[in-house]
Amino acid sequence: MEEAVDISVDFAGIRLANPVFTASGTCGYADELADFTDVNALGGFITKSITLKPKKGNATPRIVETDSGMLNAIGWANIGLDKFIEEKLPIIEKMSAAVFVNVAGESIDEYAAVAEHLAGEAAIAGFELNISCPNVAKGGITFGTDAVQVTEITSAVKKAAGEKILMVKLSPNVTDISVIARAAVEAGADALSLVNTFTAMVIDIETGKPVLANKTGGLSGPAIKPIAVYLVNKVYNEVAKNRGIPILGSGGIRTASDAVEFIIAGATAVAVGTANFIEPGCAAKIVEGIKKYCVRKKITNIKELTGSLGIG
Amino acid sequence: MEEAVDISVDFAGIRLANPVFTASGTCGYADELADFTDVNALGGFITKSITLKPKKGNATPRIVETDSGMLNAIGWANIGLDKFIEEKLPIIEKMSAAVFVNVAGESIDEYAAVAEHLAGEAAIAGFELNISCPNVAKGGITFGTDAVQVTEITSAVKKAAGEKILMVKLSPNVTDISVIARAAVEAGADALSLVNTFTAMVIDIETGKPVLANKTGGLSGPAIKPIAVYLVNKVYNEVAKNRGIPILGSGGIRTASDAVEFIIAGATAVAVGTANFIEPGCAAKIVEGIKKYCVRKKITNIKELTGSLGIG
Amino acid sequence: MAKNHSAANRGPFNAVISANKQIGQRFYRLSLGFESAGAKAFAKLKPGQFAQLDLADTPLPPSKDIPEDLVDAARRKILLRRPFSFSDVINKDRKTLVDILYRVVGPATLRMTTLSAGDSVNIIGPLGNGFWVPRGKKQALLVTGGMGAGPLLHLAKVLTADHHGIEAIAFAGAKTEKELPFEGQLDEISQELGFSLAEFARYGVESLVATDDGSAGFAGPVTDCFSEWLGRAGLAGKDMIIYSCGPEQMLAKVAEIAEKRNIDCQLSMERMMACGIGICQSCAVECKVNGSSETVYKMCCEDGPVFDAKEIVFSS
Amino acid sequence: MAKNHSAANRGPFNAVISANKQIGQRFYRLSLGFESAGAKAFAKLKPGQFAQLDLADTPLPPSKDIPEDLVDAARRKILLRRPFSFSDVINKDRKTLVDILYRVVGPATLRMTTLSAGDSVNIIGPLGNGFWVPRGKKQALLVTGGMGAGPLLHLAKVLTADHHGIEAIAFAGAKTEKELPFEGQLDEISQELGFSLAEFARYGVESLVATDDGSAGFAGPVTDCFSEWLGRAGLAGKDMIIYSCGPEQMLAKVAEIAEKRNIDCQLSMERMMACGIGICQSCAVECKVNGSSETVYKMCCEDGPVFDAKEIVFSS
Numbered sequence A, B: 001m002e003e004a005v006d007i008s009v010d011f012a013g014i015r016l017a018n019p020v021f022t023a024s025g026t027c028g029y030a031d032e033l034a035d036f037t038d039v040n041a042l043g044g045f046i047t048k049s050i051t052l053k054p055k056k057g058n059a060t061p062r063i064v065e066t067d068s069g070m071l072n073a074i075g076w077a078n079i080g081l082d083k084f085i086e087e088k089l090p091i092i093e094k095m096s097a098a099v100f101v102n103v104a105g106e107s108i109d110e111y112a113a114v115a116e117h118l119a120g121e122a123a124i125a126g127f128e129l130n131i132s133c134p135n136v137a138k139g140g141i142t143f144g145t146d147a148v149q150v151t152e153i154t155s156a157v158k159k160a161a162g163e164k165i166l167m168v169k170l171s172p173n174v175t176d177i178s179v180i181a182r183a184a185v186e187a188g189a190d191a192l193s194l195v196n197t198f199t200a201m202v203i204d205i206e207t208g209k210p211v212l213a214n215k216t217g218g219l220s221g222p223a224i225k226p227i228a229v230y231l232v233n234k235v236y237n238e239v240a241k242n243r244g245i246p247i248l249g250s251g252g253i254r255t256a257s258d259a260v261e262f263i264i265a266g267a268t269a270v271a272v273g274t275a276n277f278i279e280p281g282c283a284a285k286i287v288e289g290i291k292k293y294c295v296r297k298k299i300t301n302i303k304e305l306t307g308s309l310g311i312g
Numbered sequence C, D: 001m002a003k004n005h006s007a008a009n010r011g012p013f014n015a016v017i018s019a020n021k022q023i024g025q026r027f028y029r030l031s032l033g034f035e036s037a038g039a040k041a042f043a044k045l046k047p048g049q050f051a052q053l054d055l056a057d058t059p060l061p062p063s064k065d066i067p068e069d070l071v072d073a074a075r076r077k078i079l080l081r082r083p084f085s086f087s088d089v090i091n092k093d094r095k096t097l098v099d100i101l102y103r104v105v106g107p108a109t110l111r112m113t114t115l116s117a118g119d120s121v122n123i124i125g126p127l128g129n130g131f132w133v134p135r136g137k138k139q140a141l142l143v144t145g146g147m148g149a150g151p152l153l154h155l156a157k158v159l160t161a162d163h164h165g166i167e168a169i170a171f172a173g174a175k176t177e178k179e180l181p182f183e184g185q186l187d188e189i190s191q192e193l194g195f196s197l198a199e200f201a202r203y204g205v206e207s208l209v210a211t212d213d214g215s216a217g218f219a220g221p222v223t224d225c226f227s228e229w230l231g232r233a234g235l236a237g238k239d240m241i242i243y244s245c246g247p248e249q250m251l252a253k254v255a256e257i258a259e260k261r262n263i264d265c266q267l268s269m270e271r272m273m274a275c276g277i278g279i280c281q282s283c284a285v286e287c288k289v290n291g292s293s294e295t296v297y298k299m300c301c302e303d304g305p306v307f308d309a310k311e312i313v314f315s316s
Ligand SMILES: Cc1cc2nc3c(=O)[nH]c(=O)nc-3n(C[C@H](O)[C@H](O)[C@H](O)COP(=O)(O)OP(=O)(O)OC[C@H]3O[C@@H](n4cnc5c(N)ncnc54)[C@H](O)[C@@H]3O)c2cc1C
Pocket: C050, C073, C082, C083, C084, C085, C086, C100, C101, C102, C103, C104, C105, C106, C107, C108, C109, C110, C147, C150, C151, C269, C270, C271, C272, C273, C305
């Protein structure tokens, strides 16, 4: 029975064994989750944000828990491009999931430089452009909320990325996400990734200060799921569907049911973030759960499900 | 000991016994919560959105629960201005809390008409302008996300409102809430209320359809609290503080600790919404809890607390 | 329709669980006791009234006891209270004991199964308006679908106790025999008289059983069984009244039958409820306006949950 | 520093509670047992290693048992796992039994108090690197603050069992006598030798007690007590080692004392942790880079939680 279900997906021209990714910043650089789960069971994998030079990141506390969510302000802490190539690429070469490198930087040049250095690496399927991280002073979200800048950075990185898939990760902290999505697609994005985290703050009422050293952080986890589902559906209807652009949906996914919600809303694939911290094997479980759902619903190809909400 | 604490606040020129309101749409038109709590223990009270003519509202389901939150798409269902004046004003006259009428409409004229009709009513302290409701096809959020329109509608209603306090309720669904806040204040808003709900969607994976008849709804409850605290702090720092404009903070408040967080972030007063459904007496409890907090922290006047975060 | 007047104390009260008995695969009967103010408030509970239970901090069952189809739903943390009506009320020694029949369908009802004697649960109620008995009725026809049996059991008790002139008969439907929310054995009396469902029989009320799959009693929807029975008995008219509670599609069918035969009919409706106390407007029920083609939304929690069948505009 | 090598099975495992004993006003000792793979993984648990407990679905205590200062915090639903280290490990009959000493400070530790024998809890671990024993040490000085006692009790046991050449002495501090996380009575031996804290004494380790308010033992911070003791004993140098666990301010003071007297020192650090397994980067500890004024962030969960005191850059 199960064999009859095809949950492999075409994602911007490449074939993924299944539509489940782990999200940037929640699964390390390569096989760090291997002690806990079969990373080769994943359809896709996205590295922690990589910048040209190593970054120390913010002071601590860098996280705080909220109702059904958490704030993080890691601040792009990462080993930098050189060490990534030296230490992590060899491991990535052995991974069967499609690996996307999440690229970040403080200037368009820095973004482009990272992509250019990696554009020739066979082990990498593509890039996820992080123009939406709310936790860094420069770069990040300033790019992600202005359509003109999104156009510029997307075109620049597209050139640098050569044949690789360019996925642009959108910020939800905007009035109309479709405007930004359209700008990205028209500037060359092959896929869209949404959502990144929501800018937020927790105050410790005993000290009278923000809990996070960075003061604000990005809200992720189940709390944001209904907003993320709405935004995925909106971008699917207004931008992605007609242009044949796949969406990687994320925000609070923890179960196969959550994943199916995003797929019905219009996501070709989904990314699991915060949930990896609680249940490091959950992405692999979600793959199984999606299969079971399809069997139960007599869906033979997951394509039938994608965007099947058909509203708007 | 307790007598030494003054938690009364000056709110746009009027004195409130304490900084706790119940939020529009979550406490009826007047004394509907009276069976469950002492409504006179509240500092302020905001009616359900009132439109010129009665409104039926959306089809059901109008709500759905999410992780630590809920979506609503009531659609401004209300008894209309005439019936409000006839049936509810006489009750409001007997209430000791400062009563604000939440005004909504499909056109600037409709908003202004409602305010004009009520501007002479002594029982009413002011208006809360709902330009941020995500659940109606016309009006509502379209006004709230565009600074030019916010200016227009605020000026028009300001004129209609006469001597009454005009509070503008901001939508969080924008790229930069300070831009909208500034537009409202410059057009005559005496106070700002934030946040309204976040546009969101829940899909029933069994039927493949949105749970809500209206398809999308507004997310409220503890899930949104950290985003709301951030937005209150941002508007406080960037707009309200220097102009001496009070903020009514809301979004997921359920306990006195939550209320204190908003006050430290910059709210002069707070509004309790969704929590009324679960614990209809919670607003009165929050008043007591704020007092206790002040005693414990040796704060003699709550003013010392407002905006004390002092960052940014 | 007697309106639930304000200034009544409707809680929140703490009730203490006295039993929580599994009576079917996914059916339970929760028995709760109120004291002092809560006892006073619930002592006069009318059949069809309901209450809002706070189950947010009630623990989940251990994961091995969570049915596979509810594993994902069980992850959701509960925020809102949940509405339940009652199948029985007993006043004893200044205490008020009430029973809730419930079915496990999601995170809250899953949590409910872990309540055990001595635990307490926070309750707002009684809420809404119950069934009422118009003058001059001689026969009451109780049509239940699935969990809808609860309030009609309570009604059967009240009819027997307080309305001696009225004879009641129950029509109890479910998908399969296993999903009939009754504990006792199904003893068939005769094809005509149907079954002696202990729960109804103790009030002297005979019952006919229908299951969609024919595993017990009439094979088919309970509304077909009911309609056939009415046809056989050739009954209609103004000394009868139909009371019904169950899935909305079933209620629509019951309303249709009642209209055709010109029988008074009261239906207990369900809606997703945030507050249960008339302040959130989430529980709208579309109702006809007398003598007009217009409709209005009434609130299931405050104006209902029991409505005159003639009022209701069914959606499908 | 032995690194916790990959490819080890670190769970998630289910552990079964064997006891959860209240040993002070807000202190408890939770005893858990692992079988099969979990038992194997935890059998070699080193003092100072920790684990991540999933307490999201563990019920809250009844509201009357929630201390007033935690009532608001208790409303928060838990999402993330919580890190705890261990005060004891026993391998018996293919089972591994571990103890956690914990203090009730928020929603997760509040929920933890309701665990009782037979319940199970989902655990990822063992995680991080424990304390290590460099060659040539003759005397180990264990300095604990509050809950920090846990891993140092475990260390005392291991030192006694596996490192016969090393003599250990403990310095246990807390705000008040009531907040000392020990069960036994405080039996004063002599002013010099301090107390016989049963928990340390059973490993042949003497202990000195300090309380901020002087309600037991030395009146003042445990670091003052420790420093005075070092002064009296006139001890310093390379055959000693200090192990410490407690609040960060205390650790900073211990590090200072160690540096001044040129004694090796290992500190168990705490950070807010999302994952505990090295993937989220939330648990950064600022560390000096050898021979440079630069600093790097190491991960408390993977590179620690035990660090060489010389590495740490304390923030205040
Ligand atoms: C006035 C009233 C009286 C009720 N009496 C009883 C009773 O006596 N026994 C009993 O078992 N149940 C009763 N219910 C239904 C009960 O409230 C729901 O089963 C319960 O809220 C489900 O909670 P959950 O978290 O387990 O599942 P959820 O995940 O909340 O819901 C599971 C499914 O049930 C549907 N549902 C949930 N709540 C409602 C609702 N209020 N109306 C319609 N559909 C809903 C949802 O759409 C979903 O598909 C009553 C409802 C109302 C409005």
